[in-house]
Amino acid sequence: MDKDKNFTGGRKYTNGEITVYWKPDACIHATYCFRELIEVFDPGRRPWVDMNGAPTDRIIKVVNMCPTEALTWKWDDDAKNHDISPDQTNHIIFRRLELLENEASPKTERLVTVKIMPDGPIIIKGTFELNYRGTKKEITDSLVSLCRCGASNIQPFCDGQHRKTGFKG
Amino acid sequence: MEENKGAEQKVKVKVEDLGPVRITGNFILKDLQRDTESCPGEVLLCACGKTLTRPFCDGSHEKQS
Numbered sequence: 400m401d402k403d404k405n406f407t408g409g410r411k412y413t414n415g416e417i418t419v420y421w422k423p424d425a426c427i428h429a430t431y432c433f434r435e436l437i438e439v440f441d442p443g444r445r446p447w448v449d450m451n452g453a454p455t456d457r458i459i460k461v462v463n464m465c466p467t468e469a470l471t472w473k474w475d476d477d478a479k480n481h482d483i484s485p486d487q488t489n490h491i492i493f494r495r496l497e498l499l500e501n502e503a504s505p506k507t508e509r510l511v512t513v514k515i516m517p518d519g520p521i522i523i524k525g526t527f528e529l530n531y532r533g534t535k536k537e538i539t540d541s542l543v544s545l546c547r548c549g550a551s552n553i554q555p556f557c558d559g560q561h562r563k564t565g566f567k568g
Numbered sequence: 569m570e571e572n573k574g575a576e577q578k579v580k581v582k583v584e585d586l587g588p589v590r591i592t593g594n595f596i597l598k599d600l601q602r603d604t605e606s607c608p609g610e611v612l613l614c615a616c617g618k619t620l621t622r623p624f625c626d627g628s629h630e631k632q633s
């Protein structure tokens with residue numbers, strides 16, 4: 400099945416072996432990608448993804464670390480896309496769109512995780528209540544990224560400013 | 569603290585105005601910078617960047633210059 404048709408509002412990069420999909424709207428600046436593999440994912444370069452910067456297995460490993468759907472991937476040889484193990488978390492067959500369609504009940508029982516990202520934001524994942532500036536939001540099996548450096552222009556959310564200001568900690 | 573709401577204690581995240589992020593309930597806190605993991609039940613996380621006790625709030629946001 401061609402999952403490409405579900406991909407809108409982003410860019411694709413290929414090295415002939417895999418295609419990496421980039422969806423800027425979904426990025427919460429968790430910074431995993433460039434911390435792990437600046438040779439491929441360099442926000443200061445245009446285009447910012449260089450598929451020739453590292454071997455395919457390393458690129459797959461880092462794309463799988465992306466906590467959102469901002470980065471996903473697939474094999475260019477479609478035959479290889481049929482038998483994907485669940486630990487390949489960001490393969491396109493596991494895109495949240497598919498998950499939501501295939502799962503009958505929301506995963507409300509799952510424990511909420513709060514991650515302090517190195518030199519970056521607070522990422523809160525799961526089902527919880529978010530309260531800020533008099534606004535109350537119910538977050539259901541999703542995630543938010545909160546500013547920890549104080550410099551974000553979209554408070555209380557992270558907009559990636561920590562990288563520009565050189566926030567440490 | 570929270571009143572009983574059945575078996576589960578819902579996680580609440582409150583961003584204080586010009587202050588820290590208060591998180592209460594049953595959650596896992598993973599600090600990837602300091603490589604620690606805990607279930608504190610309640611925590612006050614710094615959101616202004618000025619704290620000296622990262623990732624926790626130490627009240628530094630109140631010391632406005």
